[in-house]
Amino acid sequence: MATESYVLKVTEVIEETADARSVVFEVPSELQATFAYTPGQFLTVAVPSDRTGLAARCYSLSSSPHSGRHQITVKRTADGYASNWICDNLKAGDTLRVLPPSGIFTPKDIDADLLLFGGGSGITPVISIARTALEKGTGKVVLFYANRDENSVIFAAELAELGTEYADRFTVVHWLESVQGLPSQAQLSNFATYFDGYTSFVCGPAPFMKAVTTALKDLGIPRERRHQEKFVSLGGNPFGDVEEVLAAQQTLAEADDADEPGDAPEPAFAGPVAIEVELDGQQYTFDDWQGDKVLLEFLEEKGVDAPFSCREGNCSACACVVLEGDLSMKHNEVLDADDLGDGIRLTCQALPLSEKLRISYNG
Ligand SMILES: Cc1cc2nc3c(=O)[nH]c(=O)nc-3n(C[C@H](O)[C@H](O)[C@H](O)COP(=O)(O)OP(=O)(O)OC[C@H]3O[C@@H](n4cnc5c(N)ncnc54)[C@H](O)[C@@H]3O)c2cc1C
Numbered sequence: 001m002a003t004e005s006y007v008l009k010v011t012e013v014i015e016e017t018a019d020a021r022s023v024v025f026e027v028p029s030e031l032q033a034t035f036a037y038t039p040g041q042f043l044t045v046a047v048p049s050d051r052t053g054l055a056a057r058c059y060s061l062s063s064s065p066h067s068g069r070h071q072i073t074v075k076r077t078a079d080g081y082a083s084n085w086i087c088d089n090l091k092a093g094d095t096l097r098v099l100p101p102s103g104i105f106t107p108k109d110i111d112a113d114l115l116l117f118g119g120g121s122g123i124t125p126v127i128s129i130a131r132t133a134l135e136k137g138t139g140k141v142v143l144f145y146a147n148r149d150e151n152s153v154i155f156a157a158e159l160a161e162l163g164t165e166y167a168d169r170f171t172v173v174h175w176l177e178s179v180q181g182l183p184s185q186a187q188l189s190n191f192a193t194y195f196d197g198y199t200s201f202v203c204g205p206a207p208f209m210k211a212v213t214t215a216l217k218d219l220g221i222p223r224e225r226r227h228q229e230k231f232v233s234l235g236g237n238p239f240g241d242v243e244e245v246l247a248a249q250q251t252l253a254e255a256d257d258a259d260e261p262g263d264a265p266e267p268a269f270a271g272p273v274a275i276e277v278e279l280d281g282q283q284y285t286f287d288d289w290q291g292d293k294v295l296l297e298f299l300e301e302k303g304v305d306a307p308f309s310c311r312e313g314n315c316s317a318c319a320c321v322v323l324e325g326d327l328s329m330k331h332n333e334v335l336d337a338d339d340l341g342d343g344i345r346l347t348c349q350a351l352p353l354s355e356k357l358r359i360s361y362n363g
């Protein structure tokens with residue numbers, strides 16, 4: 001089943017650095033509610049491809065929700081397909097098919113003191129959080145921002161402006177690999193010790209994220225104050241029929257076959273399973289989940305408007321917390337051992353492991 005997607009017009013493409021472009025979408029008034037977002041969330045875009053029809057890729061919103069803008073920022077990945085296509089081809093006036101915002105890399109309390117770590121393109125969700133917290137919140141915001149060299153610093157001027165405007169609340173520490181080498185775990189740990197009680201958000205290349213998250217864990221920062229976003233490429237197509245998607249876009253490519261939905265998984269627990277679901281303040285109770293389809297599909301069949309994006313275990317948009325019983329997952333690219341220990345599961349990959357289950361989407 002495809003997520004409902006929308007064709008949005010690109011109003012601006014901004015060259016941020018030689019390797020990064022920001023893309024601004026026009027969201028018509030009738031879609032404003034659908035495209036409402038919280039800082040740190042991402043959009044999924046359908047990039048045309050002459051090989052597969054389209055390549056679905058997630059891009060974090062770098063704008064802040066209160067600005068009224070919907071801006072993503074894309075950095076070229078070496079030998080990558082979609083990021084280079086966007087940087088080389090997309091221009092104002094073009095259209096792209098887009099899925100509404102989703103994701104859980106977003107502060108619960110915008111007034112909290114925030115310790116943000118961004119590496120390279122990982123600045124994208126982080127600057128949205130910083131801008132929102134500075135403009136709408138009351139806490140202090142500290143940003144540790146690592147880049148290869150001075151020319152690869154995205155949003156350098158804007159960060160300097162925010163530093164001047166919020167001199168008493170905002171601190172940016174730039175770290176340049178060309179000058180200081182890669183930041184070590186010990187250096188990151190030493191830095192973080194100054195910000196006891198802050199809530200951390202980490203996004204960047206895998207080795208950077210590992211060094212930061214290990215440093216924060218070793219400092220004893222509790223799980224609820226450690227958040228991370230992993231940037232991976234989607235392999236499948238959450239947009240549905242490829243031809244239909246492309247027909248609505250200006251840049252048409254000759255479509256190959258759409259991805260076929262996978263075979264029905266083996267039941268992990270032969271149902272029926274009784275399940276209680278808490279979502280957006282509502283309770284749902286079912287007693288006939290047979291375990292022959294993943295939880296997200298079961299809930300959709302029951303008419304529950306459950307969140308999702310990639311449907312592949314790659315993005316965490318569909319995450320829930322298991323309060324009773326347990327769920328297995330067919331595939332998981334985003335949750336780490338801490339998340340699993342906290343009972344977090346991806347409903348798009350989840351099969352029952354017990355006869356009775358209680359889950360919540362409210363975290
Ligand atoms: C939640 C989330 C948020 C993200 N936010 C950002 C962000 O803000 N900014 C950012 O820059 N990145 C972000 N990313 C990463 C982004 O989604 C992509 O992973 C990244 O841009 C690399 O994609 P790529 O296609 O360029 O590279 P790759 O995925 O490395 O490209 C290679 C892949 O493309 C396939 N391919 C090659 N040629 C073709 C073709 N002609 N047609 C179709 N497929 C082809 C190959 O088979 C291979 O699988 C985010 C990822 C996630 C999950």
Ligand code: FES
Nearest residue numbers: 309311313316348
């Ligand atoms: S929808 Fe992306 S992980 Fe489930």
